[in-house]
Amino acid sequence: EKFILNGKLVDRSEGYVDVEDRGYQFGDGIYEVVRVYNGQLFTNKEHLDRLYLSAEKLSLQIPYSAEELTKQLQELVTVNQLNTGIIYMQFTRGTAPRKHQFPETSHLTFVAYTNEVERPIDHFEKGVSAILVDDIRWLRCDIKSLNLLGNVLAKQQAAEKGCYEAIQHRGEIVTEGSSSNIFIVKNNELLTHPATNLILKGITRQVILKICDEHQIAYREETFTIDDLLHADEVFMSSTTSEVTPIIQVDQQKIGNGTPGALTRQIQKYFDQEIEKQTKQ
Ligand code: PMP
Structure with missing residues (x-):
């Protein structure tokens, strides 16, 4: 190697x-x-x-x-x-x-x-659980820097609770995961935190928004609260390694009916097509 x-x-x-x-x-x-x-x-x-x-x-x-x-x-x-x-x-x-x-x-x-690194197909199909944690990081989360202690401590807390991701929040506002961006779905519309200094502008997030543009899926890059998250129809996380992974439970509370949502599954399919388009041999 x-x-x-x-x-x-x-x-x-x-x-x-x-x-x-x-x-x-x-x-x-x-x-x-x-x-x-x-x-x-x-x-x-x-x-x-x-x-x-x-x-x-x-x-x-x-x-x-x-x-x-x-x-x-x-x-x-x-x-x-x-x-x-x-x-x-x-x-x-x-x-x-x-x-x-x-x-x-x-x-x-x-x-x-x-x-x-295999694609986490099992997670795509079944979804994962998450916890909420205080976002204690610095104010330049837009920089993909090596300083990841805040993210490390957040993910460790999730792991200790048997959860896959830690969803961070500043006050009532949900920012992003410890190593992912967070989307919620309400009334068939996607919401995700705007690309400010408080989050990393994820490449997967960008691909998803492009998919939404191409397929007339409504979205807004606007902040949402913990309450919005807990009462969303669907929640998913996005990252290079986790792609589009449904979050079906947050702090022990079910999201929707506790299974991956229909729009999330649809976006996964479009994401697959994007991979095929870019990497066919
Ligand atoms: N936010 C944070 C803090 C991350 O570490 C990551 C993963 N690198 C993401 C968001 C998602 O970014 P991307 O889709 O570019 O992997």
Whole structure:
């Protein structure tokens, strides 16, 4: 198994990152996760666009063009013979003596590796449970940064309660999952938090909204409350690895009749078609 270290393909056992890497010490870096279906990258352009945006927001200069990066990632998938899975990539501000402010000189550290990850078909069909947790994160959740402690603590609480996702809220307003965006359905209309500084603008979320445009499904990018969530007809989460996963229970309370909703199932079908369209061989 190979991974990419600073633009070179090396053995997993060979490469290492310095102990004074700023990603390791400060979480000073950014990342992306790209889905691979059929050995092909799904919505790669959208992920790289977001990567460059995150970089800009943190004054990181990625030393590769999108074309160069794509070539490297495709090569990685090929040498690792990945069929269904993910590519994880991250850029940090590099290695320098430990001082909080940016170092005067440093080269970004770039790492990318692949993992086999099946599509969670069982979850798609049966749905999952979630809990509500306070959103204790910082105010730049729009940046896909390595600082994920708030998300980690939220997901851990869900895991301890035997739940799959933690749905975060600031006061009464639902923001997003610990590693997903949240949609609710009320009267055949979708609602999801607007893409502000309080959430990550998910690529899966964007694909879903495009699907809605194409199929005349009504939606609004507007905030909704905990009460709206608990009394919604349907709830689902979206992410690169979880795609469109129905949430059938929140804090022990059933959503609707406690099974995946009809509109959610329909959007899953359209999402499948999108995957087929982009990754057929
Ligand atoms: N919000 C957060 C906090 C996430 O970590 C993720 C998953 N990366 C998402 C939303 C969903 O984003 P995407 O659809 O691009 O995977």
